[in-house]
Amino acid sequence: MxxxxxxxxxxxxxxxxxxxxxxxxxxxxxxxxxxxxxxxxxxxxxxxxxxxxxxxxxxxxxxxxxxxxxxxxxxxxxxxxxxxxxxxxxxxxxxxxxxxxxxxxxxxxxxxxxxxxxxxxxxxxxxxxxxxxxxxxxxxxxxxxxxxxxxxxxxxxxxxxxxxxxxxxxxxxxxxxxxxxxxxxxxxxxxxxxxxxxxxxxxxxxxxxxxxxxxxxxxxxxxxxxxxxxxDFDVLFIFKQWRRRRELREAIDAVGGGHAGGPIAARVASGGDFEETTGQRALRATIASAHRERDYTLAAKLYVELTASLPDATLPADIQLDVANELARSARNADAARAYGRFLERFRTHPAADDARLMLATIFMRRLGDRAAAAATLAGFGKRELDRDRAAMLAALRSECGGAPA
Structure with a gap:
């Protein structure tokens, strides 16, 4: 005007x-x-x-x-x-x-x-x-x-x-x-x-x-x-998301989960296994809460923090997969590879296992440059049949790996 x-x-x-x-x-x-x-x-x-x-x-x-x-x-x-x-x-x-x-x-x-x-x-x-x-x-x-x-x-x-x-x-x-x-x-x-x-x-x-x-x-x-x-795209959701992040961080700090010297960094041995501390359990709960709110960025960040003290930590299947996808989307490739790997170890028969395996091999090959790890991941497919799109992606990855056998 x-x-x-x-x-x-x-x-x-x-x-x-x-x-x-x-x-x-x-x-x-x-x-x-x-x-x-x-x-x-x-x-x-x-x-x-x-x-x-x-x-x-x-x-x-x-x-x-x-x-x-x-x-x-x-x-x-x-x-x-x-x-x-x-x-x-x-x-x-x-x-x-x-x-x-x-x-x-x-x-x-x-x-x-x-x-x-x-x-x-x-x-x-x-x-x-x-x-x-x-x-x-x-x-x-x-x-x-x-x-x-x-x-x-x-x-x-x-x-x-x-x-x-x-x-x-x-x-x-x-x-x-x-x-x-x-x-x-x-x-x-x-x-x-x-x-x-x-x-x-x-x-x-x-x-x-x-x-x-x-x-x-x-x-x-x-x-x-x-x-x-x-x-999930309007400004009120973003404000709610910001407020929830702050509350979650305060909850983690309250149980000592936000710094290396707190309970989150400790692991208690019992019969050769490790039991989760109160801080680690609180961190799992906050990851689940963030996932319910579709705040995948926060969930992924907290999962990385959890695995820093509990390397073998695995979340429920849907949460684990969404966290791995978010880490891959944000180019945190090493963390994404670990998250996909834990998913495949724990949920081998999950309907999304083939996609997760292809994604893991892609990260190893094209982002991390680890040909051997990519080939080992692709070997998990064996000789079973896949649909056309997945089969084409599998063939392309095997070719990039130097024709690694199934």
Whole structure:
């Protein structure tokens, strides 16, 4: 959203962004309806105003843009569809497309449209009232553009999909790129705050900040009230996960499990076997709790800590496999190999044993460069038949191992 002046229109809000967005990794092939209609509306209005030329008329922009001094009831809506130039229009359209599709899929058509229009209205009011409070001399300067509405979409995406990544093209290389939504929003907020403090940018930064806050607040309200079903990707889950991690760490520390000198480091011999200490049992319990919360990162971290004092420790099958997968995903290859190895030793007939064996051999061969260990792991398949995909992977690994026999 730009603040217009009698001598012309200020250009662009996103000229310093390093990515032209085209979508997110959470779109899941959704075919949007409202998003393209809004895009067409913005383009149509732009063309009807002769490519923004009429906005060079102060009277026209005052009548349909939003300002404190010349406010009319229709301006919060009409201002959202006016743009001061092709660059202003195109960049807002890119951001509307990128953030709109995933939100329309989550909120539905009417819910998304309501968020878009309400976010634009709130952004306009933020620019009008807060801007007047900060600098009354600009009370008659109208603001136009869809970036307040788009900012509301960005805020809502951050609440509902904080781990999403934005796809697009990097600037100035114009090559395919991806950036985390949280970093994009952090950059946008930082730029707007700086411009607000410096003043004189000709950009309605308060509308952007107001839209972001509104969209984030609406997203949180929808999740907190239960109107939107929560999942493992929204910001409330991340907060819950962070709080649970802190509680689990406090519980471990309370029993002395968080340092080498505590009970976790001790093992008590009994008849040649080792009995688990209180600290080790507490650590197992916290791993199980983290797994129930689907916090596989924490579960994997705690499992490594457990095996530091209890090398042969094995968890229940599903937990052991998820922990091994998480260690492999995070490239902790030696720990992952040990976790898969313990799984195969303990659960040889588990339905996922073949996959675990292939994964273990892959880690040995391609990540750790241990040809002998990979060959020994593959020998566990013997000559039994596998399905086509597993057989192809087995053949490729055996070939890499130098044709090691089954």
């Amino acid at each position: 730009d603040s217009t002046r009698p001598h012309g229109i200020s250009r662009g809000y996103y000229e310093r962004m390093f990515l032209i967005p085209t979508g997110t990794d959470r779109d899941n092939g959704h075919r949007a309806i409202v998003v393209p209609l809004l895009l067409l509306s913005c383009v149509a209005v732009f063309l009807l105003t002769r490519g923004g030329d009429r906005l060079e008329s102060y009277e026209f922009s005052v009548r349909y843009g939003i300002s404190y001094r010349y406010f009319e009831w229709w301006q919060p809506i009409t201002s959202q569809f006016l743009h001061g130039g092709w660059f202003h229009l195109i960049m807002n359209c890119f951001f509307l497309l990128a953030f709109g599709v995933v939100l329309e899929a989550r909120l539905g058509q009417l819910g998304f449209l309501a968020l878009y229009l309400a976010g634009g209205c709130v952004a306009g009011f933020a620019q009008m009232y807060i801007g007047y409070w900060m600098d009354p001399s600009h009370a008659g300067v109208p603001a136009i553009g869809a970036s307040g509405s788009v900012s509301a979409l960005m805020g809502a995406v951050f609440a509902l999909h904080p781990r999403a990544n934005i796809r697009g093209y990097s600037i100035p290389q114009f090559a395919p790129a991806m950036v985390s939504v949280k970093w994009m929003i952090a950059f946008a907020v930082a730029v707007d705050i700086i411009r607000t403090m410096r003043g004189g940018s000709g950009i309605a930064t308060l509308a952007h900040l107001g839209g972001l806050a509104f969209g984030f607040g609406i997203g949180m309200a929808l999740l907190g009230s239960g109107i939107l079903k929560r999942n």
